[in-house]
Amino acid sequence: MSTLNGFTTDSSRALPLYVLDHNGFAAWNAQQPAALQAWLKSQQFNAAPGSVALLPGTDGLAGAVLGVGDRADAYSYAHAPFALPAGSVWKVAGELDVASASNLQLGWGLGSYRFARYRKPARAPAQLLASPSSEVADVITACLRVRDWVNTPTEDMGPQQLEDAARALVNAHGGELEVIAGDELLEQNFPTIHAVGRASHRAPRLIALRWGKADAPHLALVGKGVCFDTGGLDLKPADGMRNMKKDMGGAAHALALAGLVMAQELPVRLTLLVAAVENAVGPDAFRPGEVITTRKGITVEIDNTDAEGRLVLCDALAYASEQQPEAIIDFATLTGAARIALGPDLPALFANDDTLAQQWLDAGDATRDPVWRMPLWRPYLRYLNSGIADMANAGSRMAGSVTAALYLERFIEAGQTWAHLDVYAWNDSERAGRPAGGEALALRSAWAMLKTRYGR
Template sequence: MHPAFATVPAEEAVPITFVAKATWETMGVPLDAPARRFAEASGFAAKPGQYLALPAANGDVSHILLGLGDASDLARDPFLAGKLPGLLPAGTFRFANAPDDMHLAALAFALGSYRFDRYRKADAQKATLVPPEGVDIADISRMADAATLARDLINTPANDMGPGELAAAAESLAQRFGAKFGCIVGDDLRQRNFPLIHAVGMASPRAPRLIDIAWGDPAHPKVTLVGKGVCFDTGGVDLKTASGMQIMKKDMGGAANVLALALMIMDAKLKVRLRVLIPAVENSVAGNAFRPLDIFPSRKGPTVEIGNTDAEGRLVLADALALADEEKPDLLIDLGTLTGAARVALGPDIPPFYTSDDALALDVARCAQAENDPLWRMPLWPAYDAWLDSKVADINNAPSGGFAGSIVCALFLQRFVEAAKNWLHVDIYGWTPSAKPARPEGGECQAARAIYRLLSERYG
């Protein structure tokens, strides 16, 4: 069970009441007269996120109120319960009522308990929550554990999270669940026909590699996850600006979230034959760095002209997707922090997803909404596929023009998927720019909970 949750009897815990504005104004909150007067004198009006601790006669905390505002406020931020771990005093608490979605409130509490303390001591977990009745606390705990894994990996700076360290984290996860682990490193990538992964990572003193995890019953349907693991992205020879490079430690966010999803799948023992592939590289600048207009073969066969060295994520994913596709999986999913165009279109909170399967798209959208892990479908628009044409190679990784960047990236990747029964591509951000309830500033777990819910329905 996640450390945010306690195992003491509920009657020993301090109650937390979620208060809607309308309920407060109509005197619908069950408080005695002195407590009500104290709350009113303190200016409590059930505004969204407003917090108040009510004292007992001996000075101890007897009750907690958390304002929800009105329905529109809760719609704007359904994770308000995630504020509580940062507000509550030390002790054990319980939810006295349901804010709206008890599953989400418990998850928000656990997510709000996260602290990144690798480099600076953080406050210890002061407040714990008695699991609410009727919620699957094991499921909530594995979601929170997965989010912690993704956040920790993304938040770790590149000097301590290179391709080797990412591989070590993946191996540790594999060992935890008895999965098989393999890794192809350095020049072996070229010898074993992963030329694009090698090309992107060859300028770094930290060797590129392809991480490979296998788990599950061979008789079960094959589900393969591919995650972009660019541990730092300078942009290569097409160098990023200083501001553009500022948070590029997060460019392995696809890998981090794929590992988070794998954790949930294995912990829940879903009936799948799971494979996880992570091309782990550092896109550096050196005399042997790949250059604009260089041409490389790909694992699948088509030659790729380099239109821009800063479009490296799709290159490493292409070789990994080609390998995954060779096994004709039942479902092939890739996640990557790929395009600024996706952020321009949908902002940091809503990753676009792509698939040619309408039934899969409907299921993804439904699960994303149900899990409050937002995703939005974008089209694999066939007319734009011609933009990838090259005059000297089979395909260009970053054609000029600048339009529809996220769609063009998805169309590039689609060229390397042919045999998989279903394919889902998600262009995540993997980062929370400013703190919100349950979502501290920094690395973020995106899309993994929604996809886990989808897989649980299909293969649970």
């Protein structure tokens, strides 16, 4: 698991780092010696977002200028750790306001990340002379956990390993863990989780973590933990299957957010539910055309075995809803349709409660960790009609993310507050502070929303 890299408290080698935006550069530059002005001019440096200029001294480096854009966006600073020399140490020159200093530290921590489980990184990040607050450190840790868990190949990140991750949270923060696995899922009425995972040699399971005081507001977090998705008998093509180790990205978000809630002692009673399976191909794989009676008693005809995420979630959501929490929030790498509509960076938010949705939208704007609200357009339930069951798990290609969310909503009790985030959990390409691979999206804004909602 990644540690909090990129920070030091050793000031002996620290060099000054000037953090400037384009608008503030001219005034700062005018106060510098003529030789330094000429040096920066020769590089055509103007503190554009994402830029760095190293400042020469008589014995080597004398400092650096970090060009940033939106100071409220942690990623404005995230290029620094690998744009500055490896292992160098930097102290911010001048004063930053509290919010900018926190965003700098957050961006530095995110930008220092490299997945190192199987290969040593080519170089070390530059170090920032700083001691992040417990909240900033816990937020960074949560984001890096998502990256690590999603990046880890399935042989090392199966249902058991998701259970281990939940157990580690309980060991660190207290609480209780219950795991219902294998055929016990049938005995305790979780038939869709069992159906999707039964063909794998690794037993499917429902992981239930409970934490907090009994009289606190009850928050339920639910995660889709499909540790690998072949598509089942409706087999994915090779390019569609290539990165399906990331199909547990929803579970990674839910686990990481639960860890953040526990570490920061948010005043809630937390229930975390992760439906952990591998959608495999084998003699016992569930088949197109089968009808499954779900935990809620709704019969579902299997139109497509590659629409498995909503199947494992529906039993978990029904179980969460039975407990009548104040709010249910689920995270899932659910549909390609959401990515076609919004691209990789904007998770699709569906919610049956306007207040919760607006709180998350506002938190996304404040943290620059956005979500985009999509409609629960209930007339599209017709696309899930079945000729022999209460509904089908898939159907038309029309409005694919909407119909997936509508499917999930059927398993929420009337009047229950619920939000669903359809998240990509992945960076397709390398960007400053965002290495290719697993990514935490809307996790920081989810935390900010929960703080607002629960009075922190």
